[in-house]
Amino acid sequence: MSLRMAVFGTGYLGATHAACMAELGHEVLGVDVDASKVAKLSSGEVPFYEPGLEELLQRNISSGRLRFTSSYAEAAEFADVHFLGVGTPQKKGEFAADLTYVDSVVAELAPLLTKPAVIFGKSTVPVGTAARLGAMARELSPAGDDVEVAWNPEFLREGYAVQDTLRPDRLVLGVDETYSRRAREVAEEVYADLLEVGIPFLVTDLATAELVKVSANAFLATKISFINAIAEVCEAAGADVSVLADAIGHDERIGRKFLNAGIGFGGGCLPKDIRAFMARAGELGADQALTFLREVDAINMRRRTSMVELTKDTCGGSLLGRRIAVLGAAFKPNSDDVRDSPALNIAGQIQLQGAAVNVYDPKAMENSRRLFPTLGYATSVRDACEGADVVMVLTEWKEFRDLAPDDIATIVREKHIIDGRNCMDSRVWRSAGWTYQGVGRK
Ligand code: UDX
Numbered sequence: 275m276s277l278r279m280a281v282f283g284t285g286y287l288g289a290t291h292a293a294c295m296a297e298l299g300h301e302v303l304g305v306d307v308d309a310s311k312v313a314k315l316s317s318g319e320v321p322f323y324e325p326g327l328e329e330l331l332q333r334n335i336s337s338g339r340l341r342f343t344s345s346y347a348e349a350a351e352f353a354d355v356h357f358l359g360v361g362t363p364q365k366k367g368e369f370a371a372d373l374t375y376v377d378s379v380v381a382e383l384a385p386l387l388t389k390p391a392v393i394f395g396k397s398t399v400p401v402g403t404a405a406r407l408g409a410m411a412r413e414l415s416p417a418g419d420d421v422e423v424a425w426n427p428e429f430l431r432e433g434y435a436v437q438d439t440l441r442p443d444r445l446v447l448g449v450d451e452t453y454s455r456r457a458r459e460v461a462e463e464v465y466a467d468l469l470e471v472g473i474p475f476l477v478t479d480l481a482t483a484e485l486v487k488v489s490a491n492a493f494l495a496t497k498i499s500f501i502n503a504i505a506e507v508c509e510a511a512g513a514d515v516s517v518l519a520d521a522i523g524h525d526e527r528i529g530r531k532f533l534n535a536g537i538g539f540g541g542g543c544l545p546k547d548i549r550a551f552m553a554r555a556g557e558l559g560a561d562q563a564l565t566f567l568r569e570v571d572a573i574n575m576r577r578r579t580s581m582v583e584l585t586k587d588t589c590g591g592s593l594l595g596r597r598i599a600v601l602g603a604a605f606k607p608n609s610d611d612v613r614d615s616p617a618l619n620i621a622g623q624i625q626l627q628g629a630a631v632n633v634y635d636p637k638a639m640e641n642s643r644r645l646f647p648t649l650g651y652a653t654s655v656r657d658a659c660e661g662a663d664v665v666m667v668l669t670e671w672k673e674f675r676d677l678a679p680d681d682i683a684t685i686v687r688e689k690h691i692i693d694g695r696n697c698m699d700s701r702v703w704r705s706a707g708w709t710y711q712g713v714g715r716k
Pocket of ligand 1: 491532542
């Protein structure tokens, strides 16, 4: 059955969710306070890079199932299922999450809800937020207890957002045991096609649903910092962390995924989510339980400074007056997202130490320029490498992994390559006369 729904927030999460819900046959209204985003999306243009999303968006706009607006009144009138997909960034100068956007959606929407409605929160929030928003919605809405808030965390990865939304590993729904009336059955209608193909559906209380999301991200971050810590030991001992990861990854209990050593995790989720998790645990008096996440964060940040040190050493002890080619700016491949990107962070630090940095990324140039306007930007791999003393690969885009030493050998000043993602074949580069340095590798 087709439902009428509104999706608040049209960033990576909301825009993808809106398009995917329309793809499932629902009638969807995407809502954003940013009129320029609404205009772009309405014309079938995705304001960020996400493989497959633009086709999905255009197809569903043409079919008439998907529209966008800035009007909350229109959304309240149109839909009886509402998804909350706005951001929860880190507060400035604090670890905690900034809930301004989440709160303001409910504060603005609830007074306009005159008929029964379910608000499904998808944003990553500190545990306890959903219950608080539920109380706020009941109080502010003329429909009172007929408006309920449930939590339906989103686990999508950028770069695979469409696939992760239409074929998630699992669906999690947190409902308020005291007030819930219809959230579960509405969710079963929303996701009927997914449930039909057997996607696991876990229904729980609000707090558990909120914690599932942050725990999943904390686990992933820990896995990456674990292998990066082992990489440090490998470097000290002259061992190879890539082979080590392959070997321990064969154990099904461990698994090979998320065991790639490198310059560490970044992006709009993992770094801020582990910090918000620590802050919230502290408020709840359970701070001791998560002190290990401080170490996870510290190991991750150390990768960035040690990469800068390695580059400096490669240049003979000083970066002053050197030319460094930085290949990759996005926090990971298949994305144009540069939020807390380790690659850009490293590029910035190297420049601050006196080097001329030339950055190239297949998709993230515009976002990088906006965030770090003072870095040098190149138009291609070759342009970035022109006259370089060191070539650094900091995001493992396929274009960089496919690079052959001969492609750039004649244009660089010195043949030094630093592989911050362990994604290049060291033997190929070394046998072509380059020095090759990876992370945790001989
Ligand atoms: C993450 C979670 O995976 C997703 O479930 C959640 O909904 C949002 O946060 P995302 O931020 O898109 O998704 O990126 P992810 O693929 O998890 O990568 C995070 C970072 O870890 C990237 O910077 C990536 O380069 C790094 N990473 C990943 C490693 O350094 N090593 C690895 O082995 C894997």
